[in-house]
Amino acid sequence: MPFPNTVNYNWPVSFPGAWASENPRRSVLAWANGLRAGTGGVSVAAFAWVQADGASVLNTPPSDAATAATASASVAAGGVSAIAVTSGGSGYGAVPTVTLSGGGGTGAQATATIGNGVVTGIxxxxxxxGYTTAPTITLSAPVATPAAPDGFVVREQQGLMTQYLQEATMTIPQGFMVTLADGGDVFCACASDAARGDVVCASVTDGGITAVAPGTDAPDGYVATGWRVALPAATGGLIAITKDAS
Structure with a gap:
């Protein structure tokens, strides 16, 4: 009898990261070299973001380059007569607060306007x-709202065993190919109770999943994904989530 040289392998049923049906599927398009796990690797069965280089993938959003705006004031007849924007900053999704301090006076107030994420005027x-010198102008820093994840990391047997006798891994090592689902039905674990039709939210720290009722804001540290719960479960249970792939 010859030594066995083949392995028969069947996918486990209803396992996190697996496709949950044969319904139409869609994955995130990539350049010729494909999407690859970034520094530290990528967790399977979690949401992930394509980073600024357009090729590496992580379970956290790209770092935000938002910066606070700056401005300077002019004084006339003891009052603040004008405030000029010296740098519009970047990443403003809401009008910042303008604070005036120093200058020897009191009572001055100002409001800012924004456009395309920058401060355009004050x-x-x-x-x-009572102002004898120009007060210092401070504008509140922009509060960044992470974008929705680019997709859900599905299992494609990309794992690499790194320990002797290790049987499984749910981490795709740095540099290995990543498949991001952007439509279809997939299985995953959920950190909260999940009812059919609930909105699926992703953690911005590890891509983990929680669910909220439709019309409810995402919890702090989470962002809505555009996916919905298809098969419900209690906290920690296995659920199926869905997104139209047509």
Whole structure:
């Protein structure tokens, strides 16, 4: 009898990261060299983001380059007469707060306007009194809202055993190919109770999954994904999530 040289392998049923049906599937398009796990690897059965280089994938959003705007004030007749924007900053999704301090006076107030994520102007709404020098202008920093993840990391047997007698891994090592699902039905674990039709949210720290009722904001540290719960389960249970792939 010859020594066995083949291995028969069948996918486990209903396992995190596996496709849950034969319904139409869609994956994130990639360049010729494909999408690859970034520094530290990528967890399977979690959501992930394509990084700024367009090729590496991580379970966290790309680092945000948002910066606070700066401005300087002018004083006339003891009041703040104008405020000029010296740098519009970047990444503003909401109007920042303008704070005036110092200058020897009190009561000056101003409001900012934004456009395309930058501060475009500041209007003095109250000049105040008693200013002998220009006060310091401070604008609140932009609060970044992470974008929805680019896709869900599905199992494609990309794992690499790194320990003797290790049987399984749910981490794709750095540099290995990654498949991101952007539509279809997949299995995953959920950190909360999940009802059919709930909105699926992804953690911005590890791509982990929780679910909230439709019309409910994503919890702190999570962002809505565009996926919905198809098969429900209690906290920690295995659920199926779905996104239209047509």
């Amino acid at each position: 209007t003095v709404t109250a000049p105040g009194t």
